[in-house]
Amino acid sequence: MLTVRIGRRRHKSQGIRSLFLILAVLGVIFLIVFLLMKSQNHSISWYQEFIGPEGLHVLKESKVSTSSPIQRSNLCGIQKPCPDGDINFYISSGAASVIGPKICVAGKMVMGKMEKNVGEGINIAVLNGKTGEVIKTEFFNMYDGEIEPMIKFLESIERKTIVMIASFDDPATKLNEEARSLIKQLGSSAIDSLAFRDNWVFVGGKAAEGVGVKSNLEKHVKNNRDQNKYDNWPEMTELLGCVPRYLE
Template identity: 45%
Template sequence: MRVTGVIRYVALFIMLLGTWFIVQTYFDYRWKTISLRSWLGEAPAGLQPGEQLPRHKCGNQKSCPHNHFAFKIISGAANVVGPSICFNDVVLMSNVKNNVGRGLNIALVNGTSGQLLKADVFDMYSGDINKLDTFLQEIKHGTIVLTASYDDAATKMNDKVRAHFMELGSSHVSKLGFRDNWVFLGAKGLKNKSPFEEHIKNDKMTNKYDGWPELLEIEGCAPRKMD
């Protein structure tokens, strides 16, 4: 019994010692990382009390350099929430503006002034693909093209329309399929592929929603076209 009792006391001592060590290490780290300023609710360094962090155009994470336009494109979520397109801090298309719909939502912007030229929706499930074909053919040189998918973006897609988007700088439109999500910013006259594009496949094994992949979002700075 004495041996058993000693073993129990030793085990208890080791457990208490280990607990003390963990608590000391954890809380010492926590206290070092939490400043008194945070506890008192003071403003971060560089900000005056009551002053808010700077807001960037379109709600982006950072500001754009001179002669660049800020933009943010968000695809639709399944067939429930429509997409959103913001350019130079102006929301061009969204649910709130009531100008989005199933298919491809496209806004055309003057690449020099940043002014909206045209915005339209093309039903890619049961609509007329010739309407989109004509729309893309009539885009003038120097126009910035912002595109966001919603619900289904590819059922009616054909090689001719895909070629138009490839001419605008798309690298993913050739792979766009039924209920895929796609966001893209390109331009008429672009010599290289656009760096502003995201595409996610409709895959029942990875879809976030029942029958649809998760929404996509891209933001960045589009260079102004200089005459």
């Protein structure tokens, strides 16, 4: 009996090639997805290192809900316990020219980007030495600003006050001997060597008439291209601790 087959018989090797092609396409898709996820995780890790875990926590919280207020305490870091009567503080310099400095007193931000009272150069907060209340804050551009306003500000600081300073980007280009001398009188030992794009944080003050001041609440990181964390800028500098009030 003669049997007639309609259509062409599919060869077994063609089916194997089709299966191999499908697996290859799936493999390429998986590889692309894996590389994208790895790249995203790297970006998050770099940004977390740059702004710190507290900043990343606040960023995540703000994405989840724009209606709930940001917890300000997260921006001031962990506060150091202090003896009765002392004032706790947290200060950080800027990071490169992107992340600004901040000054916190008793867990409250007194200078920062969100307060809109910081800028490139030298940022200064003056506190009442007896109560710890903020008297005034100001920032001075030390790259293309004028030095005279900062000199007048430093000269106006009254005695029995606490002075907190944080650098951002470049704190030294416009500094002259008069300005350095005034800051040195507040207790700084690093001001003489402060240079272009160094990072610097400091707590000092003006004591009673005729009483010299020398502060050990100070950190200074030199700008060194071979050691910098952010190419043209050193790592962010932080300082936290306790400062005693002035007694009557």
